[in-house]
Every structure is written in structure tokens, then in C-alpha cells.
Amino acid sequence: MQNPAIEYDYTVAKWFSYLAILFGIIGMGIGVWIAFELAFPELNYVAGQYSLFSRLRPIHTNTVAFGFTLSGIFATWYYVGQRVLKVSMAESKFLMAVGKLHFWLYFIGALLAVGSLLLRYTTSKEYAQFEWPFDIVVVLIWVLWGISIFGLIGIRREKTLYISLWYYIATFLGVAMLYLFNNMEVPTYLITGMGDPFHSVSMYAGTNDAMVQWWYGHNAVAFVFTVPIIAMIYYYLPKESGQPVYSYKLSLLSFWGLMFVYLWAGGHHLIYSTVPDWMQTMGSVFSVILILPSWGSALNMLLTMKGEWGQLKENPLIKFMVLASTFYMLSTLEGPIQSIKSVNALAHFTDWIPGHVHDGTLGWVGFMIIAAIMHMAPRFYKREIYSKKLLEMQFWLQTTGIVLYFSSMWIAGITQGMMWRAVDQYGNLAYSFIDTVTVLHPYYTLRGIGGLFYFIGLFMWAYNFYKTMTASKAIEKEPQFASPMAA
Amino acid sequence: MDIRLIQGVAYLGLIIFLTFILYGYIIHLYRSEKKGKRNYEKYGKMALDDELTSPPVEPLEEHTKESR
Amino acid sequence: MFSWLEKNPFFFAVGVFVVIAFAGLIEIVPDFAQQSRPVVGAKPYSLLELAGRQVYIKDSCNACHSQLIRPFKSETDRYGMYSLNGEYAYDRPFLWGSKRTGPDLHRVGNYRTSDWHANHMWEPTSVVPGSIMPAYKHMFKNVADLETAYAEALTVKKVFNVPYDKDLNGDGKVDVPLGSFEQAKQRALQYALKVAEETKRQDLVDMVKQGKVPEIVALIAYLNRLK
Numbered sequence: 001m002q003n004p005a006i007e008y009d010y011t012v013a014k015w016f017s018y019l020a021i022l023f024g025i026i027g028m029g030i031g032v033w034i035a036f037e038l039a040f041p042e043l044n045y046v047a048g049q050y051s052l053f054s055r056l057r058p059i060h061t062n063t064v065a066f067g068f069t070l071s072g073i074f075a076t077w078y079y080v081g082q083r084v085l086k087v088s089m090a091e092s093k094f095l096m097a098v099g100k101l102h103f104w105l106y107f108i109g110a111l112l113a114v115g116s117l118l119l120r121y122t123t124s125k126e127y128a129q130f131e132w133p134f135d136i137v138v139v140l141i142w143v144l145w146g147i148s149i150f151g152l153i154g155i156r157r158e159k160t161l162y163i164s165l166w167y168y169i170a171t172f173l174g175v176a177m178l179y180l181f182n183n184m185e186v187p188t189y190l191i192t193g194m195g196d197p198f199h200s201v202s203m204y205a206g207t208n209d210a211m212v213q214w215w216y217g218h219n220a221v222a223f224v225f226t227v228p229i230i231a232m233i234y235y236y237l238p239k240e241s242g243q244p245v246y247s248y249k250l251s252l253l254s255f256w257g258l259m260f261v262y263l264w265a266g267g268h269h270l271i272y273s274t275v276p277d278w279m280q281t282m283g284s285v286f287s288v289i290l291i292l293p294s295w296g297s298a299l300n301m302l303l304t305m306k307g308e309w310g311q312l313k314e315n316p317l318i319k320f321m322v323l324a325s326t327f328y329m330l331s332t333l334e335g336p337i338q339s340i341k342s343v344n345a346l347a348h349f350t351d352w353i354p355g356h357v358h359d360g361t362l363g364w365v366g367f368m369i370i371a372a373i374m375h376m377a378p379r380f381y382k383r384e385i386y387s388k389k390l391l392e393m394q395f396w397l398q399t400t401g402i403v404l405y406f407s408s409m410w411i412a413g414i415t416q417g418m419m420w421r422a423v424d425q426y427g428n429l430a431y432s433f434i435d436t437v438t439v440l441h442p443y444y445t446l447r448g449i450g451g452l453f454y455f456i457g458l459f460m461w462a463y464n465f466y467k468t469m470t471a472s473k474a475i476e477k478e479p480q481f482a483s484p485m486a487a
Numbered sequence: 488m489d490i491r492l493i494q495g496v497a498y499l500g501l502i503i504f505l506t507f508i509l510y511g512y513i514i515h516l517y518r519s520e521k522k523g524k525r526n527y528e529k530y531g532k533m534a535l536d537d538e539l540t541s542p543p544v545e546p547l548e549e550h551t552k553e554s555r
Numbered sequence: 556m557f558s559w560l561e562k563n564p565f566f567f568a569v570g571v572f573v574v575i576a577f578a579g580l581i582e583i584v585p586d587f588a589q590q591s592r593p594v595v596g597a598k599p600y601s602l603l604e605l606a607g608r609q610v611y612i613k614d615s616c617n618a619c620h621s622q623l624i625r626p627f628k629s630e631t632d633r634y635g636m637y638s639l640n641g642e643y644a645y646d647r648p649f650l651w652g653s654k655r656t657g658p659d660l661h662r663v664g665n666y667r668t669s670d671w672h673a674n675h676m677w678e679p680t681s682v683v684p685g686s687i688m689p690a691y692k693h694m695f696k697n698v699a700d701l702e703t704a705y706a707e708a709l710t711v712k713k714v715f716n717v718p719y720d721k722d723l724n725g726d727g728k729v730d731v732p733l734g735s736f737e738q739a740k741q742r743a744l745q746y747a748l749k750v751a752e753e754t755k756r757q758d759l760v761d762m763v764k765q766g767k768v769p770e771i772v773a774l775i776a777y778l779n780r781l782k
Contacts, residue, residue: 007539008539038656038687041686041687041688041689045690048693049692052689052691053618053619053689054615054616054618054689057615057618058615084533084534086541087539120613120614122612122613123612124612124615124617124650125648126653153564156547157543157546157547158543158546159543159545159547159562160544160561161562161564162530162533162534163530164534166567166571169568169571170571173568173571173572173575174575177575177579181579186714188706188707188709188710189706191709191714192705192706192713194705194709194736195702195705195706196703196706199703199706199707201647201707202647204647205645205646205649206640206646206647207640207643207649208583208587209646209647209648209649210649211583213649215578215579215583234534235534238534238535239534242535244531244532248527248528248530248531249517252512252527253516256509256574257509260505260574260578262575263575263576263578263579264578264582267582269653272625273623273638273651274623274639274640279582282582349652350654350655351654353653354654420630420633422629423629429629433633433657433658434684437656437686438685494581497581498581501577501581
């Protein structure tokens, strides 16, 4: 048969896994910190102007989305890509070099970009804050990833592309298109030869800028927090459980449904703003339709476990993944509800929105990446997972954290929304703005505690991973399905 | 002609067109399985049986030749 | 046709791209020209205001404050007239924000004064007891970057035809002069002196007299202009 010397090469996948852990801890650590700043404002001053809420908030969002999540996506790509195409990166020196270059450019680029935010270089557009020189670095990183994807596909042994690859390809294309169009900006120094060379001005003005931004912003969520995470779960859940996908046909249908519908939903960020009414309605309607393909994927995942629910009790990694798909269902139901115009009138601008985002990111994205990396660890190092008990504890602690987070933010958001519109018997506003802020103190505290639980869980994860790498019992060959764990 | 009208007509046309494509796709998926042309569910195995040494579900021609 | 698509990665990618791209084409592109028309009376930002706007962006004020008043009675009662599309014609980028941890600021110039802002930014709880907003004391020391603000104004004038140095309302006078950097800077300094005096803080007045505009003064000029 084949040359037995060739094995899958996990070098780049390992590197990106380390980065995911690192950026996860940094990004979510900052998140916990700024959550507590809202409850206890004195915390704003611990590092002078560098610890102000407004300075750290973009760093939190960018580190978590483009540090933690993207590292997780790349780590799993460099693992799953080889396996479902049945070709090793070791077979191509070129692709190996591209992978390594991709990693280093990404790592250095990420550090520089975060540094630039700390020094107040920002375009202010959410999730697209980086100034133009860093945008160029981002484009280069993306091109390298594209070469890696299509290069590996070019030398594949498996003719048909597994469904996960569809989702990775869609991630690549979607982010490329969105990022380019939203970051169209004119560097002022190049036009005038004056002022700060890093400064730029957006190509679009006012309402147009808002439309492009939320077309981007919403779909950055789609193509970073949804599509590639589905790619992961379509590989790791079947592999870990030994059960093939419940319905492969359903997975194909949901794919096209999601691709088509998702892009229209961006308008729900602009309801009751100055963008045209028909566009707001379209955003609202398509957001509701979006439930169908989202639940198609999620149910497909849950049904994959049909007849094998015993594994849920035995295997903490299955727990993580099943809960991830459950949170995916929760947030893809919550999102459309918030997009209904009358609900949006209440929910927009309140804490219910960050609450919703964190159901998805902590529950769905975070859990899936944690599970994926722990699934890969025994294969990376040919050792069993260091501690099943620790993994179980992490699961329960983090789940509690998420529940605290979203329940407190639901209450906070709805409370504040209701207070903003409350009137007394004469029709005057009942509360001044500051009343609606001070009332949130207990919920902000609870949210901070929830975040702290999740954050502690990350250290348990990192410790478990490190011990698996260095001190766990060696295994002879790669496990086929369930990852071996020491009690 | 008014841009709104063009937009509306184009939008309606696209929706009808895409509905056709979607249903066409569903019919295609089930019909080709019924006729025995393809078995989509076997692709699920690609994730389960993914060792470098395990045979591909659907091999690419040139690779099969060189590896055998 | 479908099975062919599934086995040809290149055409598959093209197919995906078409499916995801056309939402943008239909939704966004057709309205572009219509959306960028300014309302009557809208004027571009003066140099000092633009410098203040850059400070607003640099410290991400938009992380907690919106600039978008929705057409509900509870909002118009609290913040004033609901926002109109053409009011944003010169906003690059837009600063609507997505979260009101603090109140909306789109018409804050109508109901707050320069000295209120100065006190508030120095120590928020001194004017709003219970406020969770942090103080921004570094803005009182940092010098606003008028040169970059000028570069931005000149860029939008050249590239996007923003009407600096033009008579907008037909009264024979230039509405928002820009001119050369020196001219613009002198004008900005005069304006800054007026704002600094309104804040009733001698240190700010002294700085402006030395030819240096503190960031806070530029920021207040920008906030006062939001009406």
C-alpha cells in the first residue's frame, strides 16, 4: 500500500493550539476585568489610561475574536484538513513552509495590532478597528491561509470534499470579501503628506458607512463565530463519538441555506436607524428565516448522538460538544427574537445584546474550541489526556459561568430598556439616565463573577493540556475514536 | 425606470429562481440516491476513517495509480 | 450539475462566493448615492471639531455612547429630535455605536456646556453622582494633533469633494473655511481659546495661549457642535 514512513504532520496545528490557549487567557482575562470595571469603576485606573474601559473593550473583542477564535480555527484546519483529504503536510515542503509562515506572520501581526489599539490607533468601526497598515498584514495572513487551503486540496487523495471543508472554504471567502469592503479607507498621509502616517479616513460616510459596517459586523459573526465552528463540530463530534453524521444530505442543505440567508441579516443591527425601512424589514425577516439552516445543523449534530447518549455521561469532550450545539440553538433562537422590530426597540443598545453574544461565544465557540483542542492533544503527543476529572470540573464550572452571565444580562438589558421608556402618570419620563445605570450594579457584579468562573476554567484547560503534553501516560498508537483519558 | 422598481423586480425574480434551485437540489439529492448513482451518507465515513493509510472513500485517479 | 460542483473545489468556491455576495449587491449598492446627500444646513467639521472627533475616536467613546436617536417619544423626550440620515453626510466613519452604557450624545451640544464637560471629564461623579464613567484626565495634558486633523480635512476635500472653502447657502460667504495649514491652525487656536475660557480652567487657557490645544478642548468643541 502506501509508504508507512509518512504520517500526518501536526506541527502547525500544535503551534496554533498554543496560541489559542494564550489568546484565550489574555482576551477573556481582559473581558473579566472590564466586566468588573462596570460594577466597580475604580478598577479603571489600575494602569492609568491604559486600563480605561473604552481602551480595553476593543482589545477584548479583537483578542477573543481574532486571537482566540481564529487561532482555534487555524489549529483545527491544519489538523482536519490533512485528515479528511488524506494527505499529509509532510508530503509538500511548500505547503509546510506556507503553514509556518502563516503562523509567524499571524502571531507577529496580532501582537502589533493589539499594541496599536493600546496606543489609541483605531478606526472605531467595531471588529474592524485596526488601522490601514495592520489591515494590509491581515490581508497577507489571509492570502497565506488561502494558499494553504487550496494547496492542500490540490494534492488530496480523497476526491470529494468532506462537509467540514465546505465550511472552511466559506470562512475563507466570506471573511475575505467582508473584510476588504468594510476596511476601504484612504490613508491621509498618502494624500496630503502631513500628519500621522497611520491615520486613515473611511471611504464611506454616515449611513452608508453604517450599512457597510453592519453588513460586515454581523457577518464577521457569521464567518468567524458560526461557519468555521460548524466545520469543527462536523468533524470532531462524529470522530470522538464514532458515529457518522446523522444525515449528510441535511448537512449539505443547511450549508447552502446558511450561506444564502446569513448575509441578509445584517440589517437587524440598524432597526429604527436612518437606513431605509425596507432594508430594516429585510434584516428582520431574514434573521427569523435564519433559524432554519442554523437549527438544521444543530439538530443534525444532536441526532448524530442518537442511540449513543450514554457517551454523554462517560466522555467530557462529548459533553462540551453537545452543550456547544445546544448553546448554538439557544443563541440562534435568541438572535431572531431580538431582530423582531418591537423587541429590538426594547433590546437595542442594552446589555441584552452583549448577553446574547456571549451565549454564542462562550457556550458555542469557546466550548467547541476547547473540546477540539483537547481531542487533538492525545493525537499530537501520543499520550492520554492528563485528567478526566479536571475536564469534568472545568465543564461544570464554565457552564455555571455562562448561565450566570446570560441570565444577569437578560435581566439587566430588559430592566434598562423598560426604564428608558417608562413614563409617569403625566407622560413624563420616569427615570433620569443615571437611575438606569445605578440599578444595574448587582447584575454587572454577577456577570463579572460568571465571567470569572469561565476564566478559571481556561486555566484548568491550559494546565490539563500542558500536563497531557509533558507528563501523561504514553499511548502506542493514535486512538481511533474516543480520546483516552486518565481518571 | 425607477431604481426601486428594478430592485423589486430583480429581487422577486431572484427569490423565485433560488427557490427553484433549492428544491432542485433537494430532489437531486434524493433522486440520485434512489437511482443508486450516489450514496451521500457514505461521505460521513470520511471523518471516522481518516488515517493516512485508510483507503479514500472516492479516490482521485492519479493518486490511486501512484500509491498502488 | 450539483454533483459536478461538489467535486470541483474551484467552481465550488465560485458558487459559494456568488451566493454570499449577492445579498450585499442587492441590499447595499443601490442606495449608496441616495444615502450620502446632506440635509440642508449640514456643514463639514471645522479643524478643531475634527481634531476633537479624532480624540473621541481614539479613546473609543463610541464603546459606551451612541449617536443615534431613534424615533420614539421616550427617546425624543430624553435626547431631542430623532436623527436624520442627511445629518451624517460628513461623518467618516459613522459613530452610531451599538451600546448605551452611557446616554446618547447625538444632540448633546443642545443641553450641556463647556464647563460641564470639563468638570465631567475630569471627575464624572462630581457632576453625575453614581456615574460609572471613568475620568479622562490624560486628555487635559495631551496636545491635540491638529496636523493630522488637517490632513484628514484636506483628504476628504480632495477625494470626496467635502465642501470646505465653499459658499453653501448662497450668502456670498465661505461657510467652513480651511485654507492652508497655517490659516486653519490660527482659526482653530482662536476657537480653542474661546472654548478654553468657557471651561473656566486657567490651565487650559494657558496651554492654548502657548499655541497648544489640549485634547479636551478639541473634544468639547466637537461635543458642542453635536446639535
